[in-house]
Amino acid sequence: MSFVVLGAVTAGLTALLAALDDRRAPGQSPEPTGRADDASGPPGAALVLRSLPRDTTAFTNRTAELESLVRSVHAAQEAGEVLPVHVIDGMPGVGKTTFAVHAGHVLAERFPDGQLFVNLNGHTTGRSPVQATEALASLLAAAGVPTQQIPVGDDVGAITEARAAMWRSRLSGKKALLILDNAASYRQLEPLLPGGSDCLVLVTSRKRLAAHEEVVLPVQALPPDHAVDLFVRLSGRPADALDRDVLEELARLCGYLPLGVSLLAARLRHHPSWSAEDLRERLVAARHQLGELRAGDRAIAATFDLSYRDLAPEQQRFFRGLGFYPGTELDVYIGAALGEVSVAVAREQLDALYDAHLIDEHPGSRYRLHDLLRDYARGLADEGDSMDHVQAVQRVCTHYLAALAVANEHIVRSGAGVPPPPDDAAQVETPVMESRTDALSWLETERPNVLACIRQANGLALYDLVIRLAAAMAPFLRQAGPWDQAVGLHRTAAEAARQTGDQRALAGALAELGVVRRFMSAYPEAAEALNEAVAQYDAVGDRRGKADALNQAGIVWYLTADNDASARAQTEALALYREVGHRLGQANALADLGMVRRQTSDFDAAVGAQSEALSIYRELGDRYGEGNSLRDLGVVHCLMGEYERAMQRHREAFDLYSELDDRVHQAYALNELGVVRRLRGDLDGAREAHTQALEYFVELGERFGRANSIRHLGVLDRLSGDATTAIRVLEEALQVYRDLGIRGGEAAALGELGAARSVLGEWDGAAEAFGRSLEILRELDDRSGEAEVLNHWGELLRTSGEAAAGRERFEQALGLARAIRCPLEEARALEGVGRCVWMTDGSDNAVETLRQSILVYRRLGLDATADGIERLLVTQAG
Template sequence: MRSRRGAAIALVAGGGAVTTMLVGLVTNAVSAQSHWPSWLGWLQSRPWLSFVILGVVAAGLTALLALLDDHRAPGRTPDPRVRPDDGSGPPGAALVLRSLPRDTTAFIDRSAELELLVRSVRASQENDEALPVHVIDGMPGVGKTTFAVHAGHVLSERFPDGQLFVNLNGHTTGRSPVQATEALASLLTAAGVPTQQIPVGDDVSAITEARAAMWRSRLAEKKALLILDNAASYRQFEPLLPGGSGCLVLVTSRKRLAVHEEVVLPVEALPPDHAVDLFVRLSGRPADTLDRDVLEKLVRLCGHLPLGVSLLAARLRHHPSWSVEDLRQRLVAARDRLGELRAGERAVAATFDLSYRDLAPERQRFFQGLGFYPGTDLDAYVGAALGAVSLAVARQQLDALYDAHLIDEHPGSRYRLHDLLRDYARGLADEGDSMDHVQAVQRVCTYYLAALAVANGHIVRDGAGGPPSPDGASQVEIPAMESRTAALGWLENERPNVLACIREANGLALHDLVIRLAAAMAPFLRQAGPWDQAAGLHRTAAEAARHTGDQRALAGALTELGVVRRFMAAYPEATEALNEAVTQYEAVGDRRGKADALNQVGIVWYLTADNDAGARAQTEALALYRELGDRHGQANSLADLGMVRRQTSRFDASVEAQSEALSIYRELGDRYGEANSLRDLGIVHCLMGEYALASQRQREAFDIYKELDDRVHQAYALNELGVVRRLTGDLDGAREAHTQALEHYTDLGDRFGRANSIRHLGVLDRLSGDAPTAIRLLEEALEAYRDLGSRGGEAASLSELGVARGLVGEQDGAVEAFRQSVEIVRELGDRCGEAEVLNHWGALLRRSGDLAAGRGRFEQALNLARDVRCPLETARALEGIGRCDWMVDGPALAEGPLREAVTVYRRLGVSASVDDIERLLVSQAG
C-alpha cells in the first residue's frame, strides 16, 4: 500500500512538472520572447497543440487526485477529532468522547469470551445489522468490569464516535442504584449537551423519556460504545440504550438480566491453569521457584477469581521471605474466620482479610474509614478528612492501599473501591463504635463545606462564599482553586460526591450539615443544574430545617427552591416557596433575607405579567436594601424594577431605574450586572425611538457578555440589536443578528430565547414578501411561548401572525389573532404593545376597504402611543389616519397627519416609510 501511494505521489509530482513546462511553452509561444531547444521548439511553434496537451494533463491530474481521495486504505478513518461540526453539538464541544477507565495490566487471557464478542460485533457491522445489547454476567470478583473495559479498548477503533463508561451502582454498599434519569443527565453532559438544555420537571417518567429521546437523537447515525457497569436490572438501564443501530452496548451485572435481542456473555471463574499463570505473573517471582501443586491449591482456595488471585499475588510480592505454602496457610486461617459467608463470598473475602491483616494498624484504621465514604471516588483531600490525618499522610496511605490492591486508581489522582472491597471495608467499620461512622461523615462534610466556600468565592457575583463553615473547617486542607475555571472544574468533578454526602448526612439526621451543604451547593446548581436535581436538594434542606426548627435556614432553603422552580418555569410553585420564605424571614427579623426573597418573587411576578405585584415586591426589597446599605441588592432590585416599568410602558421611569442600577454595578465592578442593565436600557431606548443609542447599548452589552463567555446573554443582545436594525431598514443586518442568536439559543437549549429569534425571523420574512414562511415561523414561536407560559411572547406572535395572515387573504384568522393579542397586552398593561397591535389591525381594515373601522383603530393607537411617548407607533398611527382620510376625503385633509408622520419617521431615521409617504404626496402634486 505504501509503495502504491508513493508511486501515485511521484506521478502527481511529474504531472505538475509537465504542466509547468507546458505553461511556459504556451507563454513563450504567445510572447515570442525566447526559443526552446530541440523538439520543445517544434511544440512551442504550435501553441494550439500546447494548449490541448496542457488541458489533457490538467484533466488527468484532477481525475488522479479524485481517485486517490476515494480509495483510502481499508479500515482507516479520518481522525474524529478534526471532523467538521455537523451541527449536532455546540461549538467547542468534544465530538469524540473517551471515558473508558484505564486498561488493566492484570487482565488474564479470556480469548474465548473476547473472540465471541468481537465475532458478534463484526458480523453485525458487516451485515449492516443493528448491534444487539451484550450482557456480561457472572459472580462478584470474577472480572466482569475488567473484561468489559479491556474489550472496549480492543473494539475502540470500530466505534470512532466515542466510548463511554457509566457505573450504575447496582450492587454498591451504602449507595442506591443510579436512577436512569440521573444517568441520562450525566451522559448528555458528557456528550456536550449544556445542562440548561437537559429536560427537567417533576414527572420523573416524562423527564426520563424526554432525556432518553434526546440521548437517542444525540447518538443517531453515530458509532459509539457504551459500557453500563454494575446494572441492577434491565429496567434501570433500558432508557440509556441508544436508538441507532451502530452503537454497541456492553452491560455488566451480577445477575442474569432479561434483555430484548441480547447476547449473553457469561464470565466464569478462571480455569485453574489460567489462575496459576495470573498469580505467577503478578507475584513477580520466577515460575520455577514456586511449587505448582501449592499454587493450584492456593488459587482454588480463592475460587479461581481474578480479584482474589491478584490480591494473593500482591501479598506474596510484598513479603519476599514468605513461601507460597506460608501464604496458603494464612489463607486457610482467614477462610475459617469467615466461615459464616457463602462459598463464593468467602473465597473473595478471605483474600481481603489476608491483605487487610497484613496492614499496619494505622493503615487498617484508614482503610476502615473508606468504608464510611458515601461518594463514588475520592482524592487525597477527602482521604485526609475521612482519616483525620494530614494530606501528606493520606497520600501515603492511599498509595500503599493501591500497591496492596485494596483500592483502584482512577484518572486525576483519584481512587475507588471495588464494590466487594467496599462491602468488606464497611463490614470492618461496622464492627467498631457506631459513632465512628457519624464522625467520619461529619469530617468529610466539613471538608466539602470549606472547599465549597473557596469555590463560591470565584463563582458568586457579589463575592459571598455561601454560609459560614462549621467549627473545624479552618484546619481542613483543601485543593488550590485560583480561578473561576478551576472552581467550576472542581465542582463538576465533586458534584456527585457532595450530593451523596448530603444524602448520607440526612440519613444520619445530621440536619445542620444538610442545610449548610445544600446552601453551599446552591450557587453552582443555579447555573449548572440539572435543576430538578437542585430542587430535590433544596426540598431536603427545607425538611431538615423543619426538623431542627431553624426558621432562618428554612427560609434560605425555600428561597433557593423558589429560584430553581422559576428556572424550571414552574411559576406557581416558585411563588409559593418564595412567599413562604418572606414569611419565615419576617418571623426571625432577617431583613436581608426578606429582601432577597422579595427580589426573587418580584421577578416571578414580572414573568407572569402581575406587574403591580412585581413593582410592589421590588420597591419593598429596594427599601430594605437601602436601609441595610446593601449596594448590590439595591442594584438588583432597581434593574428588576426597571424591567417591570418597561413592561408597563413607563419608559422614563424604566430608564431612571436602570441607569441607577448601571451606576451601582459599575461602582461594584459587577460586569454581569452592568451588561444586563445596558441591554435593558437598549430595549427601552429602542421603544422610545432612540435607535442610535439603543444600538450602542446593545453593542456594549454584547461585548461584556463576550468577555464573560456568556453565550446565552450574547444571544439576547444580538436579538435586540437585530430589532434595531430591522426598524432602521437594515433587513440583512437584522437577519444576520437573529440567525446568530438562534444558533446560540439552539445550542444552549434556551427555549424562550429561541422562540424570540424565530419570531423576529418570521417578521423579516413577512417584510421580505414571503408571507407563507412568516406564518410557519410565527406559529412555531407562538406554540413555544404558550408552552412556556410567556404571555408577552404570545401577544407579540399573535400580532405579527395577524399581519401575515392578512397578506395571504385569511381575513378572519387575522382578526382573531389581533383580538387575542389586544386582550393579552391589555392584561399585561403594555400600552405601547397595544398601540402596535391596533396599528396592525387598522392597516388590515384599511386594505380590506373598511376605512371607518380602520381609522378608529389608528386613533386608539395614536392616543396610547402619545400617552406613553412611543414615537414609532405614533408615526404609524398618523400615517394610517392620513391614508384612510386620503381614500375618503382626498388629499386635502390627509396631508396634515401624513406630513406629521413624515416628521416623526425622519427623526427616527425610518427612511423607507418617509419615502413611501413622500411618493404619495408627490403623486398628488403632479
C-alpha cells in the same frame, strides 16, 4: 418592538443569570415540566466518566468470551443490523467490570463518537441504586446537552420518559460505546438504552437480566490454568521459581476469582522472602479464623483478610475509614478527611492500597473500592465504636463545605451571599481551583458524592450539615441543574430545618426552593415558597434575607403579569437593602423594578431605575450586572424611539459580554442590535446581526434565543417581500415559544405571523393571529405590543378595503402609543389613520394627519418612510 419580548428574553436567560447572580434576573425553564408526584428523600446523581477507565493489568486471557463479544459486534455492524445489548453477568469478584472495560478498549476504534462509563450502584453497600432519571440527567450532560435543556419536573415517570427520548435523539446516528456497570435490574437500565442502531451497550450485573434483544455473556470464575497464569504474572516471580501445585491450591482457595488471585499475588510480590507455600499456609489460617463472613463467599473473604492483616496499622486504620465514605469515588482530599491525615499522607496511603490491589484507580487520580472490598471495609469499620461512622461523615461533610466555599468564590457574583465556609475551614486542605472553569469541573465531578453525603448525613440526623451543604450546593445547582434535583435537595434542607427548629435556615431553604421553582415555570409553587420564606425571615428579624426573598417573589409576579404586586415587592426589597447597606441587592432590586416599569410602559421610570442600577453595578465592578442593565436600557431607548442611544447601549453590552467570553449573552445583544438596525431601515445589517446570533444559539443549544433569532429573520423576510418564507419561519418560532411556555414570545410571533399573512391576502388567518396575539398582550398588560399589533391589524383592514374598520384600529393604537410615549407606533398609527381617511373622506381631510406622521418619522430618523409619504402628498397636490 414589543417590550414584553425583553421580558421573555430575560426569562430564557434565567439559568445563565443564575450562575452569575443568584438574585438578579427573572426566568423560567426552557422545557415543559411535570406537576405530579413529589419525590421523597434527598436527591442522588450518577457518576459518568466521559472516557473508559484505564485497562487493568489484572485482566487475564478470556479469549472465548472476548471473541464472542467482538464477533457479535462485527457481525451486526457488517450486516447493518441493530447492535444488541450485551449483558455481562456473573458472581461478585469474577471480573465483569474488568472484562467490560477491556472489551471497550478493544472495540473503541469502532465507536469514534465517544465512550461513556456509568456506575449504576446496583449492589453498592451504603448507596441506593441510581435511578434511571438521575442517570439520564448525568448522561445527557456528559454528552454535551446544556443542562438547562434537560427536562425537569416532579412527575418522575414523565420526566424519565422525556429524558430518555432526548437521550435517544442525542445518540441518533452516532457510533458510541456505553458501559452501564453494576446494574440492579433491567427496569433500571432500559431507559438508558440508545434508540439508534449503531451504539454498543455493555451491561454488567450480578443478576441475569431478561430482555429479548440482548446477548448474554456469562463470565465465570477463571479456568484453573488461567488463574495460575494470572497469579504468576502479577506476583512478579518467575514461573519456574514457584511450585505449580501450590499455585493451583492458592487459586482454588480463592475460588478462581480474579479479584482474589490479584490480592494473593500482590501479597507474594510484597514479601520477597515468602514462598508460595508460606502464602498458602497464611491463607488457610485466615479462612479458619473468619467465622461469620464479612464479605461475599468465604473464598474471597479470606484473601481480603490476608491482605488487610498484611497492612501496617496506620494503613489498616485508613482502609477501615474508607468503608464509611458515602460516595462512590474519592480523591486524596477526601482520603485525608476520612483518615484524619494530611493530603500528602493520604496520597501515600491510597498509593499503598492501590499497590496492594485493595483499591482501583480511575482517571484524574481518583480511587474507587470494588463493591466487595467496600463491603469488607465497612464490616471492619462497623466493628469499632458506632460514633466512628458519624464522625467520619462529619469530617467528609466539613471537607465538602470548605471546598464548596472555594468553588463558590468563582461562580457566585461578589456580594451575592456566598454560604460561609465551616469555622475550621483553615485546617481543611481543599483542591486548587484557580478559575470558574476549575470550579465548575470540580463541582460536576463531585456532585454525586456530595449528594450521597447529604443523604448519609440526613439518615444520621446530622441536620445542620444537611442544611449547610444544601445551601453551599445551591449556586451550582441554580446554574447546572437539573432543577428537579435542586428541588429535592432544598425540600430536604427545609425538612431538616423544621426538625431543628431553625427558622432562618428554613427561610433560606424555602427561598432557594422558590427560585428553582421559578426556573421550572412552576409559578404558584414558587410564590408559595417565597411568601413563606418572607414570613420566616420577618419572624427572625433578618432584613437582608427578607429583601432577597421579596426580590425573588417580585420576579415571579413580574413573570405572571401581576405588575402591581411585583412593583410593591421590589420597592420594599429596595428599601430593606438600603437599610442594611447591601449595594448589590439595591442594584438588583432597581434593575428588576426597571423591568416592571418597562412592562407597564412607564419608560421614564424604567430608565431611571435601570440607570441607578447601572451606576451601582459599575461602582461594584459587577460586569455582568453592568451588561444586563445596558442591554435593558437599550431596549427601553429603542421603544422610546431613541435609536442612536439604543445602539450605543447594545454595543456597550455586547463588548462587555465579549470581554467576559459569554457567547449566549453576546447573541442576545446581537438580536437587540439587529432590531434597532431594522427599525432604522438597515435590513442587511439587521439580517447579519440576527444570523450571527442564530449561529451562536444553535451552537450552544439555546432554544429560546434561537426562536427569537428566527422570529426576527422572519420579520426581515416579510419586509424584503418574501412573505411565504416569513410565514414558514415564524410558525417555527411560534411552536418553540409554545413548547417553552413563553407567552410574550408567542404574542410577538403571532403578531408578525398576522402581518405576513396579510401580505399574501390571507385575511381570515391574519385576523385570527392578531386576535390571539392581542389576548395575550392584554393579559400581560403590554401596551406597546398591543399598539404594534393594532397597527398591523389596521393595515390589514385598510388594504382589504375596510378603511373605516382599519381607522378604528389605528386610532386605538394611537391612543395607546401617545399614552405610553412610544413614537414609532404613534407615527405608524398616524400614517394609518391618514391613509384610511384618504380612502373614505378624500385626500384633503387626510393631509394634516399624514403631515403629523411625517414629523414623528423624521424625529425618529426614519427619513425614507417620511419621504414616501411626502411623495404621496406632492402627487395629490399636483
